[in-house]
Structure formats: C-alpha cells, structure tokens
Amino acid sequence: MTTAAALPREDSFLQRLSTSLYLRPRLLLLMLLGPPLLWLGVIYLGSLFALLAQSFFAVDEFSGVVVQEFSLANWTGFVTNPANGDIVLRTFLMALVVTIAAALIAFPVAYYMVRFAGIRTKAVMYLGVMLPLWSSYLVRVYSWKLILAKEGIVSWVMAQLHLTWLLDAALATPVVGGPSLSTSYIGTFLVFTYIWLPFMILPVVAALERVPGSVIEASGDLGADPGQTFRKVIFPLAFPGVVAGSIFTFSLTLGDYIIPGIIGSSTPFLGQAVYSQQGVAGNIPLAAAFTVVPIVIMGIYLTLAKRLGAFDAL
C-alpha cells in the first residue's frame, strides 16, 4: 500500500542545466578550463612562439626592415658579438648571486615565522614581507637610489659610525665597485635582492609550514642534535621551497630591465638589451634572440633542480 513518492519536479531551465552538468562532470570541467586554457595557449604561448620564430628572421641592413625569411644570420651575429656574451654572463652571475643572497636571508626569516613566531608576530611579519609588494616598484627603486647615493643615507650612517673606510674599501673592489653604491654592481645587487626577497620568503615559509613539528622532534628523539636535524630533515624538506623561490628570484633578475637602468654601472643587462633592441633600435629579431637566452638558462636550471631532487618531496 505504498504510494511512490514523487521527486521534486525540475521546472526551470537553470535547474535542468544544473542537473545535466552534474551528470556530466567532464563537460563542466571543459567549460571551466576551456577559456583560460585557450587564453594561455593562443595569446600567451602563441605570442611567445611568434617572438621566438622572429629570432630566425633578420634585419635588412640598408632599409632596417625585418626580412621574413628563415635565416641563421641573426643568430650568427648574436653569437659572434662578444659584447652579447658579456651581457649574458653579467646578467647570469647577477641572478645567481641575488638568488643565493635571497635564499640565505629568507631561510632564517621563514624559519622564525614558522617555528617560533606567535600568531600576532607572524601576521606582522607576513605584512612586513608583503607590504613592499603593494607599493610602486618604481618608487621603491628610486628610493633606493636616494639611500645608496654618494650623499645618501648609507654613506651618512657609515660616516656617523666612522666606517667610511669600510664603504670606500667595498667601492674600491675591482669590477663590483664604483664611484658610489648607486652606480656600482653592489648597488644593483642590493636592490635586486631587496625587491625579489618576498618571492623567496613566501615559498620557503610555505615549504616549512608543511614540515610537521613531530618530524623534527622525531629526529631529535632518534639522537640527532639540532645541527644534524637541520641538515638531514628540515633543510631537505624545505629545499623544494628554496628552489621554487629561486625560480622567481632567478628568472625575475634575468629579465628585469628597470633596476639596472636606475641603479648600477651603465653596462647593460639582458632585459635592457631586449628593451633597446626592440624599442629603440627596432631590431625585433635580435631582441628575440636575447629573449631566448633566459628561457634556455631557466630550462637548464629547472633540469638541474630536478636532478637535485628538488621536486621529490612535492
């Protein structure tokens, strides 16, 4: 004597649409992922490949017009000019040193934030790390120019501390030195490190957050002193975070053209070369060749990082 209970009826179009999507999760996924994938594929990667393809064109020397035919002339010219090698090496070394410095500064900061700071301190530190990212990049770089200038804050503080000799000694160092901090590689390095530091701290914090306290205790429990625990457990587990951060600091330094233009010696970096070839000289093929360089370097870098096992613990 049971009467079949009727299911609530689906009247509206939206209700029927919901049901039909619920029953076809793949269609829903396609609808959600399709537009962004198309954007990424066509607009982003497409333009990148178009640029790379241009590196195989060449500029007609008389007319200055880009000849749209496949040729290796652009690449031959790029490789055989020793000045280009200097630019690549200079930028690569700067990116490397900035990355190492950022990692060395970021690790203790991140470790303190994760292991020792209370909730409030941690929030303040997060804010401190993020805050610079919310203000204008240019303003920060120019303010560093004031800090590092010959009559700037750093030299004043050094004078007050009777440490002017130290600053002078640093500036007298061959290659990296210069007339003042703001016109030397030391200055460029300081500003790069400052600007990209948050991009190192945040992934390292995220990596350290994922290391359970009990794992660190277990290491000590099994006889490892704090130094051994750091080397055998904490650092290997946080290493993927350092690698993630270094991908940011390294590639951002490789590509940046503003900081070395404002602070440092007047020798060009990769980003400046791309900018001037494309914008000022109108030599798109050569600019494209310069663009390939950081992509190749990052490719090698990621391969090495993978070999090092940086992604094993992910």
Place this chain on the structure above:
Amino acid sequence: MNATGAPAVAFDRVSRTFGEVRAVDDVSFRVEDGEFFSMLGPSGSGKTTCLRLIAGFEQPSSGHIQVHGVNVGGVPPYRRDVNTVFQDYALFPHMNVGENVEYGLMIRKVPKAERRRQAEEMLAMVKLDGLYARRPGQLSGGQRQRVALARALINRPRVLLLDEPLGALDLKLRETMQAEIKAIQRHLGITFVYVTHDQGEALAMSDRLAVFNQGRIEQIGAPAEVYDHPASVFVAGFVGQTNLLDGYLAQRIGGFPATFSIRPERIRVAGEEGGFGFDIASIHGRIAAITYLGATSRLNVQVDGGELIVVEPNVDGGVAPPDRVVGAEVRLTIDRKHIQAVTDAS
C-alpha cells in the same frame, strides 16, 4: 652511570605549567624496569605531557625526573636513552622505509652495511620484510605504524615511549597491533610507557596503568585492580562502564551513605527463590529497556531511587529467559564484595 635496580622512570613531584594551565600537576610515580606501563586518561589530562617530559621535548616546571636512576633535568631529547613512537608516526617523508628505520644508526655513524642489516632485521620483526625501498607515502596506516615502531626500536632504547600509537587505526587492526606490540615488548624485555585514551587498550596491554585526570594521577595499579577497585568516581567512570550510586539508592544498596560503583556485569537478575544471604544485596525493579549487543545484552532496570544498568551474557543462542522483556518485574542481586565505595575527590 646507571644505578642498577633503579626504576626505569621515576617522577618526583613533577609539575608542568603552560601559562596558567597546569598540564601536569604535582605528579609522582615510578615505572619499573621491563614493565608495560600505560598512562590512561581523557585528552588534556596530562598523560601526553608526561610522555613528552620523559622524552625531553618538555622540561618540568618543578620536580625531578629520573630515567634509570639518572636525573634528566636539562638533558635534551637527543642525549636521552629513550625513543618515541609518535601519534602521527612522524616518518621522514623524503626518505624511504629503510632510511627511516636506519636514521638513528646513521646519526651514530654506524657503517652502511651494518645499518642495512639491522634495519632489515627490525623490519622483519615488525613484519614488513621486503618494504625497505618503499616510500612512507606508499604505505597504509598500519604499515606506517610498524615503520615508526621499528625506527624507534633500532637504537635499542631502555625505555620506549608510545604516544597513542594505534589511535588512527581501525578497530580490527588495532586489536592485531595491540597483540603484536605486547609480543615485541615481551620479546625485547624493555620498558614500554604507553599513552592511550582507550581504556580497553590499557586494560588489555598493561602490567600496570596510571589513570590521569586534570593533570593528576587518580590511581595506579594492575588492570584488574583498577577495574575492580576504582579509587575514585572518575576512575570508575572512565575505566569501563559502571553504575554510580549515591543518595538514597547508595544507602539502600550499600548500607551506608557514600558513593558506590557497581560494574554492570556484577549485577545478577535472580529469580524470587535464589540469591539470598548476608553477603548479597537485592533490589526489585522493572526492565525499562533492553539493548542487544551481540555477546551481551544490556538491561536498563528502573529501581526505587534510580536506574541500574545490568549487562548479562547472551548464552543460550540469543534466546532470552521469558522475563527479559521491557516492563517485566525483576529482582536484582549483587554480591557485596562487588559494591565498591569510591571517593569523589575531583
């Protein structure tokens, strides 16, 4: 350095406070060498803090702790001859099973081949032969538990600390692991200090157990002693099920005003003829509810002044006697030696 005959662990008036909270409050006890000692209590009762005090992860705010006769005040975990099995296993995710087990030996710079040999031996003991090269992430919860056990035992500690090691496992596996952990303890003959909130586990495994409540120990004793003679209302209620009587019903059954604990299985449903005598208390009641529990049935019996829970075995193939129906009038008898006066200390 180690005094012979000293207890494996001795707490002498130990307190540990976190801000205003007294997590461990003036606790003293001794764990004998080779004993399986459980610390039982609800969460927040101080049992895990006591374990961490032995391991060295916490330092006492006051009092002294000795491990094998040596005062361990100010000694960090890595210099203590104790090892811990953690509640969440705490396996190193970047190492394989073998490297996890070998970790203690690696730290002590034991040669690779010898490490490997001992690790394989330990893995065989916990029945994980052949899993040396697996990653912890590829193991089931029970297998991870075994790795954690092997890793903690490879240093041959004199005291092994286990912090709710079976808490995350399902019932069947938990029972198997209880038996195995007990067997390993007998085989190695070392002291186990075992933290659990599961009273059944503590009763089944321990030589002696301490019942913790609000940072203090309410009772220490052998399982049967604690179960049959609970020292306090808290112990009676936490270890096993019980009927707590006070007021009129206590006076009526116990014979004097106090709080009494009577285990449900000690109460008999007697006929009108049997079970009289000086040693027997008896009371009439009416069955208010019957719950079938498989091996046993639970009767809620309404008596004058309250309700008594009676648990009786289902012996006759599930066919209950004719008077076991809701509403039936029954006569309950209790041997007076099972009526346990308890203090209401806390």
